[in-house]
Amino acid sequence: MTAGTRAFRQFVLKVHSRCDLACDHCYVYEHADQSWRHRPRVMPDEVVSAVVSRIAEHARAHPELPCVHVILHGGEPLLAGPERLADIARRLRGALDGVCELDLGMQTNGLRLDEAVCRMLVEERISTGISLDGDRDSNDRHRKRPNGTGSYDAVVRAVRLLGSPAHRSAFAGLLCTIDVANDPRAVYDALAALDPPRIDFLLPHTTWDRPPPPGAAHARWLTTVYDRWSADGRPFPVRLFDSVEAGLDAQESFTEALGLGSPDLVVVETDGEIEQADWLKTTKHGAPRTGFHVLHHTFDEAAGHPGFLAQSGGLEALSRQCRDCSVVRICGGGLYGHRYRSDNGFDNPSVYCADLFQLIGHVRRSVRPKPAAPSHTLTVHGFDSLAAGDGDGEALRVVVDAEASRRRILLAAVCARCPGPEASAVTRLDQQHPAETAAVLGHPHLGTWAVRALDGQVPHDAVRQRLGEVALATALRTGGRFRLNLSESAPHAHLPGTGRLTLPPSHGPVALVAHDEELVIALGPSGRPRPVREAAADLGIGWQPVRRVTTGEFSLLLEDGDPYRDGFATEPLPQLTEPQYADWIRLFAEAATHLRTRYAHRMPGVRALLAACTPLHGAGNQGGVSTDPHAFGALGLALPDTASALAALIVEGVQQVKFNALADLFDLADTDVARESLRSAYLGRRQGREIPHDGLTSHGRRMAARLRG
Structure with missing residues (x-):
């Protein structure tokens, strides 16, 4: 990649260049750039x-990209x-x-949404936002x-x-363009009444020329909405307000309109031209152009265009007035196009x-609610949908969030019991980078380790090393720096979600360092720090990056190295050889077809809940499966001979x-016999009427009543 550029993480595809509305505030059709007139209506094949x-x-x-957003x-x-x-x-x-992984979304005016389209959005996992400017008068002022x-x-x-239970998993939220002529209270109330999963308030695109x-x-309009949203108990995220508060807490913004983060978005027009963000169309004709085209150029080549580089300069690239401002690290100079x-x-x-x-001053002076202990409550409908065997999207999200909170509580207890620099680093990283920390804590086998650590089954030094491994894996995600000194007797280090390091006998002092998203090792008292991948062969160490199985239906870790992957009913296999790994990849790819065709009603649960798979010993051509109750999201699998058996x-x-x-969230039975009976029925091993x-x-x-149907 060209020096000084970053990878693109967001790709906006202009699949159709015309619209069935004629909004008079649209920056694509009504502002300076009129290139849409000469582009094909539909993106050609x-x-x-x-x-x-x-x-x-x-x-x-x-x-380094675990996911791209399209x-x-x-x-x-x-x-x-x-x-x-x-x-x-x-x-x-x-x-x-x-x-x-792919995070696929769409922004629409909603006019052409019907049952069939909504079903397609759910099936294809296209998270869809709808543009709506508030109540009837406010919306119809411009959106005609x-x-x-x-x-x-x-x-x-x-x-x-789209917000109905059958389709809500594809509902991303509402986008509202602000007009100060509209009553902010009426706009907020109208949008909130629709129970959106989130709202984006968009400042109208304009420049110093207009x-x-x-x-x-606009500040008065927004502060009125902010106060009403806060008084309402903040029933949904609002990206603009959340970004201001994140900036006040020294965290990254959630929108390119605020903060000093480098842009990571690129646009592809219907004719294949690679362009900068389309809001630049409001500045002058041709402003987003780069001269690159997907038929002839890579995105790496396009990333070196001066337009992208100009937006990546951070604080030093801002105007003098901005650099001298007290809120510049929160505002970041505002949206680049609005500076023109x-x-x-x-x-x-x-x-x-x-x-x-x-707006920033108002939010700073406002009393913000203290983060409450997470509450995870299934509605009656949600419980019933899970109890019957499937689970709707909202119920599955509650389960995932509840288990994530349970793991955080366990980790906090471990940190409190084993204080030290490692525990302090985990706590600090969680405060400064909650999303990256949560991603690491999502590793299923950390639950098994935490339970054993609290039960006294893990030696104190091993607990501290594991905490250090968590901190190191998190620092690698954030691009920060953390140093973990390993014991001279430590045979290995396992970084959750990153990889496993095996050390030679009598290796002496070892330091592992996360630095600028790279893992560096120094072996011996005077060892020169070197990247692990580069140093592995020379230093006699083994480095195995984490393995993944990714199909068109789901993506999961193939966890064959974690030392705490032994909580299943059957003993785990040793680390797979490359031919064995290839067999797993092949069979999972084939099984995805069976899952899509034979088990479509189970696929939302597979996508939401399956995070990792551990290979197990097993005999017989039908294989076998088991779970570890403390490793939520992980399956232990003895690989069968056929893809259809694997899908089952x-x-x-x-x-x-x-x-x-469900057993973690609710008391389902008072006796082991009753619980096993209910479990067997839930897995389809006995008729519901026999419970x-x-x-x-x-x-x-x-639950028994729902299983009987």
């Missing part, structure tokens, strides 16, 4: 093939047709299979049809349809400078994971 290939190529060139956009993307969107989704998943009539009724119908109303009018003035380009503060300054084992194993999670009521609690009896 050859461009689709090229962009899919280029995204996979970029991901392979940047293994947004289907327009114009109005649904004008491309649901079949074409589904085809693009499948091509993307196929191209990224075994490379990295070509004949001048309003769009409110049709959009609200679409929001309610400035917004003076006097911080025709006589001096982007060397200006945001045209919303006064608004941002006032995966489904049964995920059912076991669900049952274990005896004796020994079941009220929740257990409710």
